[in-house]
Amino acid sequence: MTEGSVRARIAPSPTGDPHVGTAYVALFNRTLARQTGGQFLLRIDDTDRSRYQASSEQKIFDALRWLGLDWDEGPDIGGPCAPYRQSERNAIYQQKVDQLLECGSAYRCFCSADTLAKAREQQKQDKMRPGYPGTCRDLDRVESSQRAAQEEPHVIRLRVPAEGETSFVDQIRGEIRVANSEIDDQVLIKSDGFPTYHLANVVDDIEFGITHVVRAEEWLISTPKHVLIYQALDHPLPRFFHVPLLRNADHSKISKRKNPVSLDWFREQGYLKEAILNFLALMGWSPPDEEEVFDLDRFQQEFNIEKISTGAPVFDLVKLDWINGMHIRRMEPQVLLQRLADEGFLPPAVSREDAATILPLVTERMVRLAEFSDRTDWYFADPIAPTSEQLIPKKGTQETSLCALEGASELFAAISPFEPAAIEAALAQLLDQHSLKKPQLFMPLRWALTSRQDSPDLIEVIAVLGKDRSIERIQRALEILVTAP
RNA sequence: GGCCCCAUCGUCUAGUCAGGUCUAGGACAUCAGGUUUUCAUCCUGAUAACAGGGGUUCGAAUCCCCUUGGGGUCACCA
Incomplete structure (x- = not known):
């Protein structure tokens, strides 16, 4: 199923702090690629200029590297398919969309966002399925070109067949079939000239030679749109794997309101990268020998992406704490000490010798690295007197x-x-x-x-x-x- | 609401595809013991699940259908 050399990727959006979900999906993608001697690529999905945060990109790089989830090709290290930042690939999308316009798989739409929003509201009131009403779908091509030439604002939409259905095989869930009547004429190019995720993702995956698309389950329902784009571009489909979404305790999609989701947070708390990866790996996958504490190497030996479970795992920090403690206790003392220093958990005035002396006394009591200073402060200075x-x-x-x-x-x-x-x-x-x-x-x-x-x-x-x-x-x-x- | 996905202990899961070996296994958590100077580690044990109902079958956690429940998605966000 996964024979041959795999080219896999992740495509995070630089819109905020590095997300634990990004690491989760990156872990599977990278491992899959490594298992086959293939490549793991990092692509920055920065087509949403309104949510773009300049500092976010570097934070994502840093967090993933910190975890040890490094990539073979990416915006910062280049590669044969550069550039790897979608905002720098506009010419390519433009060229592809021209091709789609040419063959009739796409068309220009001059409806304003406002008009459409109102139409949607009306549809909802009428208990109709909200969707694009098709106003510009059959616009005369000459007229359409003229209006575009006069710089009338417009978007470009995918022409989804009115009849029939679109299907694909998800390697984890099996065949997925959706009636075309359920698929909206998706916007491909926004009025600001940037592509939407749907277009950019397909074009880039083709350009980058991506063979396996491993992504979160939230994309499952939009995959038929992507399939249609692949077909319009006359390109074979990659293999799709939709991994389950991490959940809050109430089973809703993981969110920062209900869970810590920033990788930076985990690092600040003193969670080991080994433990985070280990924990993430256990969300949806289980080792064949029931030994639940393991490192990346062993994960790479044992992991089988097709064995990922379909149920949605609750992201429960209690088990992470246990795993973190296990990794701390299994680490060589010098390695642990170095880690403490590297991660900034040694109080500034403390000598390496002193830290080495005291560390063995608290190792089996530490759940997170951040506890070190609190558990050892009595050693480094006179504590507040007892009563x-x-x-x-x-x-x-x-x-x-x-x-x-x-x-x-x-x-x-x-x-x-x-x-x-x-x-x-x-x-x-x-x-x-x-x-x-x-x-x-x-x-x-x-x-x-x-x-x-x-x-x-x-x-x-x-x-x-x-x-x-x-x-x-x-x-x-x-x-x-x-x-x- | 439409569509799509999902459904085993509180949580992560094994078992489901190839039905019997499942009086459903492991881990975390919880509880009770043991070790012990506290906490922790470590060891032992216990509690705890096949959502419900119909089929198919000699036999179903495993296959089919329905119901229920949960989730996702319906943007010029990804």
Whole structure:
């Protein structure tokens, strides 16, 4: 089904932040291309000048590259089919549309947008299917050319056959058939001279030699229009794969009102690119061996695009969190450290050595990279002092806490060298000597040293802080306890 | 509303195309235990689904039809 060399593409619109859906579709396209030794192209779909945002294009490049979804041909790196920005390809669309005009597959329409909007409203009121009324469909060709020559504003529309039906095979869903009477005479060229998505997409896919069109399901219903354009241009169809749309919890199409959708957001939160890709891959596809944590390489080995499921997956961050944690824990410590640094999650004043020391203590507790600083701030600077309430555990009293902290302070002072085994022995001795229960010793110490309820293993905390800082903080806690009411 | 797509645990899914091996498997989440100095990790277990109704068949989660539900789309946006 997918034999031969695949040329696949994505065509994001530079209209805002890089979207998670773009990454989702890019992942499938790129993987499919790579699997066959083919090419994955990036085309910028900037034909909508009103929604165009200049900064968006670079952000899309950056986000996709960050994810590791790099492309073989694109606006920034060029390629044999350049240019890869649709706004720079107008001459080609013009030429193709002339061809369509010539053979009668397209025609000029001089109706104003306003007129048409009113007509649509009327149709709705009359409970008719809203659509182009066909006013200019049979305009005399000579007259049409003359009006165009006099620069009368107009669009160019596709002449959809009134009878019959148009069908194609979607490789994921099977044959799709739509009655031509249901297909509107789609605008091909807008009055500003730019092509619509429908025309530009087909022309470019032909020009670029795209063999496999993998895109979101929202395009399924407009594919018959594209098929008609391919036919009018006398070009064979590529293979179509409409992958399910990512959903909000209420099952509506994923939107920024109900979900984080910006790839930048995920990066800022400290989600690993590996985890994002892994999670996205699991939306609609499942690995044959049930091992759900994997990297891009293995995905490329196992992925079969025809096995993508048809159901619409709810984009649920809870599982992403789990996957992210798994990838964090599976990463080599040096690699994780480097990543933390690269992604800007190491506090500015922190040395690489210090970070390397503390990182192993929090690795298994981190869900997202952004948590690093919060979970380790006690190590880099003295935290806000704990309160007396915090220093007295539920199972303890002021007595037991005083006893624990005083004892620890004394014993620690005598330890040399200050190493985990010796610290552990000292704590064991304290427990024994004063008949303290473990929480009665450990919790006051934990609060005294880290000012938090949940910390890494206490012995490691003490060892990493060192003798002086540990004793200092214990003393500080003792003062708080003594002066407590 | 018309058209198109879809329908297995709360969520992601396996199984559906080639009907029996499915008293429906896995993962996340949840709950209960275990390990344990907290949190987390890790380990064990539990709860939890074939939307409904008709067919076809010896036999249906799997095939067909209807209903219901959800979604998408009906722009000079992509």
